[in-house]
Amino acid sequence: MTLHSPKARRPTIYDVAKRAGVSPSLVSLVLQNPMKVSDKRREAVQAAISELGYRPSRAATTLASSRTKSIGLVIDDYRNLWFVDLLRGMESVLSDLGYQVMLADSRPGENRIKEAVDGLLAMHVDGLVIAAEPSESMLAKTWVPTVVAGWRKGVPGGADLITNDDDGGGGMAASHLLGLGHTRIGHLSGADGASAHRRAGFRQRVEGAGVDVVIAESEGTSEEDGYAAACWLLDHHPETTAIFAANDTMALGAFAALKARGLAVPGDVSVIGYDNSPVAKSRYLDITSIDNRSDILGVDVARRLLARIEDPGLEPQRKLIEPVLVVRSTTARPASAQSK
Structure with missing residues (x-):
């Protein structure tokens, strides 16, 4: 007779700490700011993470800090593939820093883009990239650091504009x-x-x-x-x-x-x-x-958004990227x- 083994328990930060021979707080520091930990201890923690297959909880990280490490991207239509390179450029900057991009398709229409933006804001994104026509309600002001990618009929108050010429x-x-x-x-x-x-x-x-x-x-x-x-x-x-x-x-x-x-x-x-x-x-x-050059646009958009997240008081920027x-x-x- 073959017996089913009990479901494996998900490894925790305490398991990682025990395996590495360090405290849970040091494991947390390696996850949040690894350069502040000595090479020997950092390598021990990283080895334990790899051996155990540990995956940090994004929800726990959000509770521990005031950030979700997520960026909202609103596009106008999935069928228009121009945004593929834009997204690739953004992720080339954001992924290494632990950020994830949350995508929302607004399609044309005042209500659709409002719903898309409201949905992303409800997830407490740290920043917003608008690659669609902003709704009238958005043009007055945005409540999170915002960058508009590409020419639009209007730019929300306080938002940056980075676009192709x-x-x-x-x-x-x-x-x-x-x-x-x-x-x-x-x-x-x-x-x-x-x-x-x-x-x-x-x-x-x-x-x-x-x-x-x-x-x-x-x-x-x-x-x-x-x-x-x-x-x-x-x-x-x-x-x-x-x-x-x-x-x-x-x-x-x-x-x-x-x-x-x-x-x-x-x-x-x-x-x-x-x-x-x-x-x-x-x-x-x-x-x-x-x-x-949407990939270059995406890189610049991500860098500018990160700068605005770190310093919300930065003056809005306008930047043109030359096409080819x-x-x-x-x-x-x-x-x-x-x-x-």
């Missing part, structure tokens, strides 16, 4: 298409703050070159929005030879609209996106895109120019 990025996209010889250009845009800056930079550069641009603007920036905007653009302006999408996700919608009309990319119409997201980097899609053009296979000279 989207005006410059839009101008880069325009210069690339103009340099290839395109003069019949369309732009798929959204209604959010980042889209507005990308649109303004793109339009200024194109019109400054004496070329007209047709803007197809949607409320959102999803693949479906990109498809609908591209359909309108191609139906009303079939002479279009190049499309600049406000992000890589909208560019996917443009591909679908072009395919439905029997048009090839870039043979008939060149397409350039924005964000240099995992979608653009895909070897199959290989989309020309403006790299907004990444040329791939979805842009080329227009067919008319190639035949000459």
